Amino acid sequence: MRLRISFAKTDAMRYTSHLDLHKTWERTIRRTGLPLVYSQGFNPRPKLQLASALPLGFTSDSEVLDAWFAETDLSITQILEAMQKAAPPGLQIHNVTEIDSTKPPLQTQVRSAEYVITLLESVPNLEVCLESRLSDSSLPRQRRGKPYDLRPLIETLSLLLPDEQGRSRIAMRLSAREAATGRPEEVLAALGISPESTRIHRSHLIFDE
């Protein structure tokens, strides 16, 4: 049985790496007592697939995990409740649905990701800055020594209303395909904003289909 679990990663959990998040899930499911399926072989691994790695320090309320279980008598609602009860602080499970096991791996289906960035310090002329970047036809940048063009990876970029504390917020949708993944820190850098003075939140993952 393949279950698709959507969840949020918040608070201290945002400093749990992608690898450690796998472990967190394995442990959460072990605490529920639900029969997680493991791979065969010398070093069995739990069958878990996360849609898209969330960089360390980002929060999100749109993460998706596929997990394989042996048949159980529990209903989907009961499974959801068991998981919610077993989840550690900072991991909130929104919902669980059963999906067709023959569907392609989750990671290959991600198309884009939406982010909301809260600026902890005010940035002058923010709106002008955003528009000027959008009007650029290319944004040459380097990552790990490799040059690439950031501009085509930016699908949307706009200003949101400030939060309750009056801090400016930027929304962006970036390509999230394999070998064509836009990074919000890179966009911030292109805007002249230091990522350390921001909070980055992934608000939505968009899949094919």
Place this chain on the structure above:
Amino acid sequence: MLAPSEILSRLERLLPTVQKPGRYTGGELNQVVKDWDSVKTRVALVFPDIYDLGMSNLGLAILYDLLNQCPEVLAERAFSPWVDMETAMRSIGLPLFSLESKHPLIDFDIVGFSLPYETLYTNTLNALDLAGIPLFSSDRTAKDPLVIAGGHAAFNPEPMHAFIDAFVIGEGEEVIHEIVSVHQAWREQKVNREDLLHSLAGIQGVYVPAFYRAHYNSDGTFSRMERLWEGAANPVIKRIVAQLPPPLTRFIVPYIDTVHNRIPIEIMRGCTRGCRFCHAGMITRPVRERPMDEIVNAVEQAIAQTGFEEIGLLSLSSSDYTQVVDLVQTVNQRFVGRHLSISLPSLRIETVSVDLMDAVMDERRSGFTLAPEAATERMRRIINKPVSTEQLMETARAIFSRGWPTLKLYFMIGHPSETMEDVQAVADLCKAVLAEGRKVLGGRATVHAGVSTFVPKPHTPFQWVPSETIENIRAKQGLLKRQMHTPGLKLTWTPPEETLLEAWLSRGDRRMAQVIFAAWQRGARFDAWKDGFNYQAWMDAFTETGLDPAFYTHRQRLPFETFPWEHISTTLRKKFLFDDYLRSQREETLDDCRQGCFACGILPAFAGVRRQHPGDIWKCPDVSPRPQMKAQDLTKSEALG
């Protein structure tokens, strides 16, 4: 001092800029957060190394649980920040804080340090400094937290005497509550700090250094410990619990990977084997076992509460647990197919151990570890770990033929009276073991030799012997490196400078406190880390204080020398230790003392405690007055002969 909300908001800014920010957030599953104002006593438990290591410390986890079970008490955790975080904290004036409520450490009533080994001493000073707590006990006032420490290294507390207000000697499960109630009573009376120290010194197993003064002979050796107050105990006798309480099961589950990310269940405390180099084996007597049902149920509960994939059934010598075969079979039946890995460390070198591991390992068969400690039978008699080489080879064959491709062998060099031939034997033995592995598994077989250097420890039969010199260590390691440069053999060793540091501190006296302080001032910290250890800072510290490092390490101590740690009693008689030292010089071994009592001293000292808990929990044999006399006579005559 900063309010927790201010600490939190400064912390939030720092976290994205440092490595592994998950070390500093707290908030994990099973952490306990109590209302700060609703309790009478607030205790900060500090492991003076990074989170990744400290979270694996079982002692601290037990105290955290015990204290938080008291409605009037809260306990929170703190760890040393890694170098990058320390720099960041100092640059913005962020003091050391607790992970749970983000209170600065100086706001706590009691700050307790875990000191399992000596290389945490400079980190302890650094933690106090980062917390803004005066480093020297004598500089603290009634407004400062009470600073206590415990753990195996506290059995020679003298090098740290100047920085710690009170040491707990021995097991902390009961005494921690007594310390808290003494503190509560003192707070209600609003009296001075001296009164608190007096009350603490009245608790059995608590050592308050301020009530003692050390005297030295003209040759620099220790002469005697003077009591400055008649109420202070001399000696301070260690605390033990008569019976191990049920094991902890609600462990905090870290958000990030840590050193031992697992459920640790102590199946037994103490060891009856009497390996002469082994500090733990001498200071944790008597042997007390946990009932098997209690262990199995604890594993079940801990899995439900933590979800950890790995379980460690811990003790100093697992093979000696009376029902070890039953335990392993029961654990296996109960947990098979649940994708857990169960480790049973410290197994004896015999084929039965391979059967045990075979039964217990569910999956992931990677490495098997044995600790012969020395490579020749002569040397193993000297250290009282008598295993024949044939037995070792037979065990190795069994390990490889049951499918473990890697055999890890632990050795020590620098044992008393060791020659280059004994060191050569380490290389030869590893090659012979590898050849056996190759016969069974071909090129897949590997041998990993972990070769550390022996450090003579206080309260052991080897407390009299000189440490190996740095030149000899280098020569011996050089021989091993040359001889063991072979495919399939992997050699790891301890840098000799690190060994020397451990040796200075292990058998140091009160004067070493100045060296620790001077070394810390010169930037020494993270001494247990390869990239942290600053040998030059220590050498400069010795120069500054005018002390000779070799005096502490390379001097053969005289039979009748008084040691600076003798006012701390493990209850093992000095004569018992010395006789055993003489026995080692004659290459004679001492049997497992479950078979017959050798009158180490633990039983008469704790006769009352044992009487309160009759039954089979202590593994000391019953000793009637007459055979005990006999054993003593025997020891005497041996010493004379």
